[in-house]
């Protein structure tokens with residue numbers, strides 16, 4: 001049995017319950033974070049809690065009680081004793097009834113955990129035929145309204161890819177369903193700016209800071225040209241993962257040398273600082 005934290009209490013996760021009127025359940029009105037537990041400790045908790053605050057603010061939800069949540073996360077990690085796991089922190093608008101309108105109820109906070117396997121060093125991704133709307137009301141926010149990602153990811157999985165990558169409405173590279181994307185040209189590393197619509201990934205920020213990557217709008221057509229020699233994706237769970245196939249383009253070897261250097265940087269970072 002594993003514990004979850006629901007409405008301020010530690011409960012058996014299999015028996016935990018939330019209301020059928022919860023607005024997160026009814027219309028996806030909520031924010032969330034996924035935090036990695038590496039070697040029994042949560043990674044980058046402070047950055048994740050800051051982003052939760054930003055998402056809540058961007059959605060017009062009350063500010064989450066991040067100190068209390070941080071304490072719950074630490075305690076839950078201890079209680080569950082999982083060495084490699086994902087923590088899912090969900091913060092919804094609370095019980096607002098069955099319509100789209102909010103009713104100013106107390107938000108609901110849930111923290112749950114699940115063991116994970118380490119991801120392979122490289123993977124295959126597919127290019128989505130649907131755009132990411134960089135001008136949408138939820139652009140850049142980590143909301144529980146993720147059905148678009150779910151459907152696109154299932155589409156990619158059916159094509160043998162483990163991730164789906166979106167261009168934005170003007171045909172520039174944006175992000176994956178649950179990851180950010182980087183391209184390598186020569187020795188230089190580039191990633192789309194936040195104005196292109198991606199989430200400000202915690203892993204993305206750490207790689208930009210540590211590897212000196214630059215932000216640039218990248219036309220999606222560039223990813224099929226020889227000047228892009230490597231592609232990699234980043235996320236809390238994938239960390240830094242090389243791309244061996246982008247749609248119908250093979251990129252070998254994957255991970256390439258620059259991607260391998262980013263992977264090396266990231267694993268050294270995890271080794272020396274669990275809350276960078």
Ligand SMILES: Cc1ncc(COP(=O)(O)O)c(C=O)c1O
Pocket residue numbers: 034175176177178179180198199200201202203204234235236237
């Ligand atoms: C849409 C989207 N983009 C990017 C990311 C990567 O962000 P992070 O590195 O904070 O996990 C995620 C995380 O799951 C995501 O859902």
